[in-house]
Amino acid sequence: MLSLNTKSIVILSTIILLCAFIYKKKSDTLQKEKIHQVLHGLLRAERKVGVDRNTRIALGFGGCEDIFVDAQDLLQGLNYTVPSDPEHVTDILSETDFTKIFTYFFKQGAAGERYVENATLFSEIAKVARSVPGARTALGGNAPAMATRLAMEGAEILLAARFTQEALKLMPDTIKAGSRWGNYTASRANRFIIHSDKSNPFLDTLEDLEAVLPAFDPSVLVVGGLQMMDNFPFKQGVRKERIEKLREMLVKTDRSTKTHFELASFSDETLMREIVDNVVYYSDSLGMNEQELPNLVSILTSGKIALVSDSKPRIASVLDQMRVVFNLLKNTEEKDGKRKLTRLHLHTLAYQAILTQKGSDWKNTMAAAAKASLTANRHVCGSNYIDMEKAKLLMDESFSTTARVEEASKIPLEENRPVSCWSEEEFDICLAPVLVCTEVFQTGGGGDNISSAGLLYQI
Ligand SMILES: *[C@@H]1O[C@H](CO)[C@@H](O)[C@H](O)[C@H]1NC(C)=O
Ligand SMILES: *[C@@H]1O[C@H](CO)[C@@H](O)[C@H](O)[C@H]1NC(C)=O
Ligand SMILES: *[C@@H]1O[C@H](CO)[C@@H](O)[C@H](O)[C@H]1NC(C)=O
Numbered sequence: 001m002l003s004l005n006t007k008s009i010v011i012l013s014t015i016i017l018l019c020a021f022i023y024k025k026k027s028d029t030l031q032k033e034k035i036h037q038v039l040h041g042l043l044r045a046e047r048k049v050g051v052d053r054n055t056r057i058a059l060g061f062g063g064c065e066d067i068f069v070d071a072q073d074l075l076q077g078l079n080y081t082v083p084s085d086p087e088h089v090t091d092i093l094s095e096t097d098f099t100k101i102f103t104y105f106f107k108q109g110a111a112g113e114r115y116v117e118n119a120t121l122f123s124e125i126a127k128v129a130r131s132v133p134g135a136r137t138a139l140g141g142n143a144p145a146m147a148t149r150l151a152m153e154g155a156e157i158l159l160a161a162r163f164t165q166e167a168l169k170l171m172p173d174t175i176k177a178g179s180r181w182g183n184y185t186a187s188r189a190n191r192f193i194i195h196s197d198k199s200n201p202f203l204d205t206l207e208d209l210e211a212v213l214p215a216f217d218p219s220v221l222v223v224g225g226l227q228m229m230d231n232f233p234f235k236q237g238v239r240k241e242r243i244e245k246l247r248e249m250l251v252k253t254d255r256s257t258k259t260h261f262e263l264a265s266f267s268d269e270t271l272m273r274e275i276v277d278n279v280v281y282y283s284d285s286l287g288m289n290e291q292e293l294p295n296l297v298s299i300l301t302s303g304k305i306a307l308v309s310d311s312k313p314r315i316a317s318v319l320d321q322m323r324v325v326f327n328l329l330k331n332t333e334e335k336d337g338k339r340k341l342t343r344l345h346l347h348t349l350a351y352q353a354i355l356t357q358k359g360s361d362w363k364n365t366m367a368a369a370a371k372a373s374l375t376a377n378r379h380v381c382g383s384n385y386i387d388m389e390k391a392k393l394l395m396d397e398s399f400s401t402t403a404r405v406e407e408a409s410k411i412p413l414e415e416n417r418p419v420s421c422w423s424e425e426e427f428d429i430c431l432a433p434v435l436v437c438t439e440v441f442q443t444g445g446g447g448d449n450i451s452s453a454g455l456l457y458q459i
């Protein structure tokens with residue numbers, strides 16, 4: 001017979017609470033220990049490779065002044081109200097368009113970048129942004145962002161970017177996971193970028209870059225910043241003409257110089273197709289995030305774009321998408337300046353994956369994945385030193401190599417050897433967990449920063 005008086009119930013629940021507390025304490029300690037081991041494993045892998053001071057890298061395009069502000073503070077400063085019907089709008093003409101598309105991306109936890117056609121609106125937003133307490137300004141744009149990172153790592157850089165007064169970009173930054181905007185909650189830390197740039201969309205430094213490229217003779221030519229062309233009101237035919245001019249430069253680029261194209265968020269289907277035809281097929285290497293990847297898969301397989309996708313896709317499905325892209329581009333016939341794809345770098349919040357073709361010239365894939373992963377933390381936390389108190393692991397204990405059940409193998413995340421590398425028929429691939437920064441300093445410009453760090457270790 002069981003009889004419990006009040007006193008024994010109190011004692012019993014105290015014991016249960018105590019057990020729960022000890023258990024929690026133990027799992028916290030285990031988690032800390034795990035982060036410690038992963039960090040040291042990544043740092044070891046990073047140290048294996050030194051950067052040759054004579055490495056030369058050329059980059060284009062886009063240059064601007066970035067203003068980083070907290071999205072919450074900016075919207076408050078602007079007195080903008082939450083729209084009841086967030087939706088995707090292509091041209092931002094009015095305050096309503098801006099709040100609609102901002103909320104659309106905010107709600108999805110997706111990154112976005114859009115052109116603001118209404119110059120009055122843009123200057124209004126920029127004026128308030130500058131006055132928001134804590135706003136920071138920096139030279140920005142894809143190419144300058146990558147150049148800054150590469151120079152910090154010790155490479156010699158040739159940069160094609162123009163900084164003009166009106167080339168202004170605004171990054172409502174540090175949208176933290178769990179941030180609220182009216183009825184909506186952001187599912188993850190993210191950014192939304194708007195720009196009102198009238199010179200970069202024309203890639204007007206293209207001719208300058210082309211002229212000096214042969215003499216500079218870089219190991220890699222990095223092309224980025226083409227999203228500046230997205231939804232920009234070009235006169236009939238001008239955009240295509242500029243993209244074709246870019247293709248001509250890529251065609252002329254010596255085969256000893258590798259070409260890397262850094263994707264971005266594109267919403268204009270025709271532009272994306274033009275970019276695939278004139279840039280992607282001329283690139284040895286591609287860099288992108290997990291939202292740009294399905295967009296590329298979609299345009300390559302169906303000619304259509306995918307605007308917003310799953311913000312936390314399974315690793316297995318992401319790897320499958322990487323295989324699709326690699327398989328579609330690896331056999332590109334190398335004529336008229338086209339190049340086979342031999343490298344694919346995928347950067348995500350939780351991990352970095354770098355795929356290289358077997359027998360290609362890309363070196364040190366494991367160190368490069370570790371480097372990219374460490375750079376992700378350093379960039380977002382805004383510090384070179386990685387503080388374990390501000391880091392967490394989002395990756396699970398293990399992942400499947402493919403979503404196709406019969407072919408899948410499970411790869412555990414081994415704390416003391418955190419970068420997992422394996423080979424498939426035609427490629428080698430390494431995947432490194434990211435020690436996700438929990439005290440977000442900035443997310444904007446992250447992709448460029450991370451991609452260039454990985455690239456530098458592979459040439
Ligand atoms: C927002 O509202 C406040 C208070 O009504 C006002 O002082 C401020 O000027 C407004 N800001 C803008 C950008 O209109
Ligand atoms: C917020 O949610 C409430 C309740 O679901 C709804 O009545 C209201 O219209 C929503 N407001 C907006 C701006 O969507
Ligand atoms: C452009 O923005 C200004 C300022 O917000 C606004 O007054 C004007 O109506 C907008 N123009 C269009 C065409 O929506």
Ligand SMILES: *[C@@H]1O[C@H](CO)[C@@H](O)[C@H](O)[C@H]1NC(C)=O
Pocket residue numbers: 144145146148149375378379380382383384444445446449
């Ligand atoms: C890249 O990240 C580092 C942090 O390690 C930061 O200092 C640097 O400013 C970033 N570069 C750009 C252009 O965002």
